[in-house]
Amino acid sequence: xxxxxxxxxxxxxxxxxxxxxxxxxxxxxxxxxxxxxxxxxxxxxxxxxxxxxxxxxxxxxxxxxxxxxxxxxxxxxxxxxxxxxxxxxxxxxxxxxxxxxxxxxxxxxxxxxxxxxxxxxxxxxxxxxxxxxxxxxxxxxxxxxxxxxxxxxxxxxxxxxxxxxxxxxxxxxxxxxxxxxxxxxxxxxxxxxxxxxxxxxxxxxxxxxxxxxxxxxxxxxxxxxxxxxxxxxxxxxxxxxxxxxxxxxxxxxxxxxxxxxxxxxxxxxxxxxxxxxxxxxxxxxxxxxxxxxxxxxxxxxxxxxxxxxxxxxxxxxxxxxxxxxxxxxxxxxxxxxxxxxxxxxxxxxxxxxxxxxxxxxxxxxxxxxxxx
Ligand SMILES: NC(=O)c1ccc[n+]([C@@H]2O[C@H](COP(=O)([O-])OP(=O)(O)OC[C@H]3O[C@@H](n4cnc5c(N)ncnc54)[C@H](O)[C@@H]3O)[C@@H](O)[C@H]2O)c1
Numbered sequence: 001x002x003x004x005x006x007x008x009x010x011x012x013x014x015x016x017x018x019x020x021x022x023x024x025x026x027x028x029x030x031x032x033x034x035x036x037x038x039x040x041x042x043x044x045x046x047x048x049x050x051x052x053x054x055x056x057x058x059x060x061x062x063x064x065x066x067x068x069x070x071x072x073x074x075x076x077x078x079x080x081x082x083x084x085x086x087x088x089x090x091x092x093x094x095x096x097x098x099x100x101x102x103x104x105x106x107x108x109x110x111x112x113x114x115x116x117x118x119x120x121x122x123x124x125x126x127x128x129x130x131x132x133x134x135x136x137x138x139x140x141x142x143x144x145x146x147x148x149x150x151x152x153x154x155x156x157x158x159x160x161x162x163x164x165x166x167x168x169x170x171x172x173x174x175x176x177x178x179x180x181x182x183x184x185x186x187x188x189x190x191x192x193x194x195x196x197x198x199x200x201x202x203x204x205x206x207x208x209x210x211x212x213x214x215x216x217x218x219x220x221x222x223x224x225x226x227x228x229x230x231x232x233x234x235x236x237x238x239x240x241x242x243x244x245x246x247x248x249x250x251x252x253x254x255x256x257x258x259x260x261x262x263x264x265x266x267x268x269x270x271x272x273x274x275x276x277x278x279x280x281x282x283x284x285x286x287x288x289x290x291x292x293x294x295x296x297x298x299x300x301x302x303x304x305x306x307x308x309x310x311x312x313x314x315x316x317x318x319x320x321x322x323x324x325x326x327x328x329x330x331x332x333x334x335x336x337x338x339x340x341x342x343x344x345x346x347x348x349x350x351x352x353x354x355x356x357x358x359x360x361x362x363x364x365x366x367x368x369x370x371x372x
Contacts, residue, residue: 004088004306007032007063009056009078010070011040012159014092017121018067019048020287021299028303032059060085065115065306067299068092071161072168072175076101076354083112090302092119093178095319097169097359099345102323104354106316115305117312118319120182124297127262128183130276131243131254134266135187141249146188146226148180148244151237154203154212162207165367166360171200171210172232174326180243181322182314184218184226188245190321191226193219195338196329202233208367216329262292 004027008015011033022028033052035041045052053059056066056078065088068078075091082089089109095118096102109116122128135143154172161167168175173196185191198214200207213231220226240256250268254276257263264276278285278292287293305312328344344350352358363369 001064001307003027003029004065004303005029005031005063006065006067007034007053007056007059008044008067008069009034010068010074010092011035011037011044012069015044015069017291017295018069018299019044020291021295022067023048024287024293024296025299025303027307028299031063034059057081060087063087065089065302067302071159072097072170073161073166076105079105079116080108083109083114083116086112086114088115088302088306090117090119090299093319094170094175095316095323097167098354099320099323099327099350100352100354101359102316102320106320109316115302115309115312116316117302117305118314118316119298120179120314120319120322121295121298122179122183123186123314124301125294126297127254127264127276127278128187128243129297130264131245131252132183132187134252134264134275135245135247139250139266140245140247140252140268143188143220143222143224143245143247145224146184146245147242148184148226148228148230149239149242150176150180150230151234151239152176152232153235153237154207154232156203156206158203158206162209165209165363165369168207168209169363169367171198171203171207172212172230173198173214173216173330174210174323176232177214177216177228177230177326178322180228180230180241181216181218181325182319183243184220184228185321185325188224188226189220189222191218191325191341192221193338193340194325194329194332196333198330198333208369208371210330216326218325218329 022030033041033044034056041052066082068091076096079089196216198211200212203212212233216228218226243254245252253265260280262278328339328341332339
């Protein structure tokens with residue numbers, strides 16, 4: 001396959017970064033911009049120079065792959081429809097609303113034999129790759145502890161889909177934290193045990209599906225312990241992303257600074273030094289559109305996997321792991337104890353086949369929804 005013909009489905013906020021990634025990728029050709037909102041589909045198509053449509057089902061015959069940038073409640077349905085028609089799928093996180101729905105996606109793409117990738121974009125950014133390689137190459141020895149702290153303020157009012165627990169039965173931890181739990185799994189090791197405390201004191205009135213702030217702790221299979229402290233309800237952040245790992249031979253620190261710089265620092269017996277720097281004031285660090293090269297690696301990996309029939313490093317089987325851990329952590333908080341992740345995953349309600357009607361009944365009970 002020379003160029004992979006792609007339909008980008010959903011032309012809202014995150015799609016811009018995906019389009020940038022496709023434009024920079026020689027193996028990709030966006031042939032359709034799709035959005036139920038015709039104006040959005042048209043606007044993106046004019047920039048890209050391609051066709052547009054309001055119904056994704058109508059364009060599947062003309063593409064090799066879909067890049068799904070719609071809200072979470074549509075990821076599974078769109079993935080399954082595309083896979084059943086032999087199309088490769090890249091879907092935005094969070095992969096699905098529940099573990100059952102995510103498993104349904106995995107079963108369907110495996111049955112169809114198509115490439116399936118979840119957009120855990122951080123795995124494809126150079127600073128996170130530098131951090132990961134240093135961990136995995138043993139540059140800090142055996143990892144004993146790790147820590148991630150993220151802080152931001154979600155725009156108000158939030159997108160309408162975030163205000164409806166049928167569409168978004170979650171909060172910051174699952175929606176945003178999935179990136180960082182995925183990082184802990186990727187760089188530190190599989191997570192076996194968890195507990196959590198959180199609240200929704202700031203945004204609970206507008207996002208009823210879950211927390212806006214939480215502190216979770218994890219035990220990893222290799223014995224390391226880690227902690228994820230996050231909020232998307234901090235109006236005056238003093239930082240952005242901070243990721244640290246401490247090992248028997250050294251320590252690593254990845255920082256997103258307030259001025260836009262990103263650095264990775266290594267401290268060991270050789271001293272204290274910077275092993276990565278991204279500086280937005282340096283032109284060669286930026287993409288053609290004046291942004292950080294954040295999406296290019298991800299899109300390039302997807303296209304390469306489609307062209308070469310390879311399995312993406314963030315296949316759905318990998319993408320579901322962060323969901324399993326976060327949902328176990330959330331259950332642990334509710335049950336006021338520490339939970340073993342695998343035991344949680346194996347609960348009958350999590351192993352049941354996907355059933356939209358049962359899911360809606362669960363939302364009605366769990367959230368007293370729709371509220372009277
Ligand atoms: N990786 C990241 O860092 C990151 C950041 C932001 C958002 N996201 C994820 O991206 C997804 C979209 O988020 P967003 O902020 O772009 O949302 P958004 O609301 O800005 O955009 C979603 C778009 O999907 C369109 N849409 C809705 N139903 C559709 C349908 N049936 N067919 C075609 N288009 C349809 C909407 O009209 C809208 O334009 C979410 O899953 C979100 O979690 C990821």
